[in-house]
Structures are given as C-alpha cells and as structure tokens.
Amino acid sequence: SARTKGKNYTYATDRDGNRTKIIEVYQNYKPLQESWYVDTVKAGKPIWSPIYNWDQAPHFIAASFNQPMLDQKGKSIGVIGVDLLLSQISDFLRQIKPSKSGQVLVIEHNGLLVASSTPGNPFKLIGGVAKRENILNSSNRLIQSTAIFLKTTYGNFNAINRSQQLKFKLDGKQQFLEITPWKD
Numbered sequence: 674s675a676r677t678k679g680k681n682y683t684y685a686t687d688r689d690g691n692r693t694k695i696i697e698v699y700q701n702y703k704p705l706q707e708s709w710y711v712d713t714v715k716a717g718k719p720i721w722s723p724i725y726n727w728d729q730a731p732h733f734i735a736a737s738f739n740q741p742m743l744d745q746k747g748k749s750i751g752v753i754g755v756d757l758l759l760s761q762i763s764d765f766l767r768q769i770k771p772s773k774s775g776q777v778l779v780i781e782h783n784g785l786l787v788a789s790s791t792p793g794n795p796f797k798l799i800g801g802v803a804k805r806e807n808i809l810n811s812s813n814r815l816i817q818s819t820a821i822f823l824k825t826t827y828g829n830f831n832a833i834n835r836s837q838q839l840k841f842k843l844d845g846k847q848q849f850l851e852i853t854p855w856k857d
Contacts (some may be wrong), residue, residue, distance in 0.1 A: 679703065681729070699729045713739040713752045724759065724787065724805070731802040734759045734795075736787075759795050759805075762788035776815060782831045784808055784820065791816065818843045819850060 681702035684692040704710050709722045719740045727733040739754035766777045767790045779787040785805045786795040791813050796803040808820035822841040827833055836853040 697729075709737050709739050709754055710752050713741050713754070714749050717741060717749075722754075724781070724785075726803055727756075732798055734803045734805065759788055763790070763795050766790040767792075778808070778816060778819070780808055780820075780830065782829075782833075784824075784830050786811070786816075789813075789816065815843065815848070819848070822850070823852070 679701050681699040681704075682695055683697040683699070685694050685696050687693050708725075712722065713720055719738065722737040722739060724734060724736045727735060735756040735758050737754045737756045739752050741749055742751040742753055744750050762779065766779070766788055769777050769790060771777060775790075777790040779789070781787060784807045786808050788795050794803075796805045798804075808816050809824065811817040811820065818841070822839075823830065823833070826839070833852055833854050836851070839850045839852065841848050841850065
C-alpha cells in the first residue's frame with residue numbers, strides 16, 4: 674500500500690492488544706494484488722478463501738474469511754480479513770471431547786485434511802514448506818481407515834451430501850462415524 678510503502682509490519686502485542694515492538698517487516702507487500710483481496714472485491718460479499726500457504730511464512734497454512742468494505746454508495750473501499758491457521762483450528766478441535774476415544778476431523782471434498790483433533794499438525798513440513806495431508810495417506814491409522822471406508826462407501830468425498838451416522842470395523846472393534854457436510 675502507498676501508506677506503508679509496500680511494507681507489511683508484524684508487531685508483538687501486550688495482553689490488551691497494544692503494539693509493543695516490531696517483530697518483522699515484510700518488503701514488497703502488495704495486498705491489492707493478492708487473491709484474498711481480489712476475489713472478495715469481485716464477489717462483493719463475504720467469502721472464504723481457498724486454503725493457502727502464507728508467502729511470508731510457508732510453514733503456515735491458512736484459510737481466510739474476508740468481508741468487502743463498501744462506502745455509502747456501495748463502492749468498494751477495501752477488504753477486511755481474518756486468517757485462520759489450520760494448526761489453530763486443530764488446537765480448537767482438541768478441546769472438543771466427543772467421547773473418551775472420539776476424534777473430530779475436518780476434510781475438504783478433495784480428501785485433504787483441514788484440521789483434526791488428533792495430536793500434531795494437519796500437514797507435514799517438507800523443506801520448510803507445509804504440505805497438506807490427504808486422509809487416504811494419513812499416518813494416523815484411524816483417520817486412514819475412516820477415509821478408506823468413506824471412499825469405498827461413497828466412491829469420492831464429493832458424494833457425501835447429507836448428515837448421517839455410520840459404522841465400520843477396525844481391528845475387529847466397532848467404530849461409529851458421524852459425517853456432516855458443510856457449505857458456507
């Protein structure tokens with residue numbers, strides 16, 4: 674932006690949210706050219722971005738929720754957005770206790786993991802860059818078994834179009850599965 678001369682400042686804050694010191698200055702920041710901004714202005718309504726790696730920190734993966742800001746005549750004057758890191762969504766899901774051994778997963782229709790209540794991040798770092806995990810290839814046996822069951826049952830994850838409760842066996846033990854498709 675013109676006011677910051679193309680620099681993006683990241684600040685440490687105190688517990689009240691007041692800036693205390695500069696942590697990082699990212700050069701050549703051009704938010705008006707980034708898809709989260711352009712797509713939101715084009716849509717003219719609040720939208721979710723696709724999940725993406727941060728340019729400044731490729732070990733972070735996020736989805737952003739963006740709201741166009743309009744003047745009194747309805748003309749676009751900017752966009753306000755909030756980035757949700759997939760690791761933070763997973764941290765939130767770990768606080769949910771569906772049962773003693775229950776787990777919560779959020780997946781995209783392409784089978785990529787968004788977030789999970791299981792330990793660890795919903796991605797792997799490869800060469801310092803976060804790569805999302807397809808649940809069919811998960812190292813977590815329960816996640817992978819659930820993925821295989823769903824793929825076998827539905828053919829693909831896009832075919833899941835209604836909430837339902839299902840059962841399958843893993844190592845002779847009954848597994849209960851509740852699926853709920855979500856659309857914005």
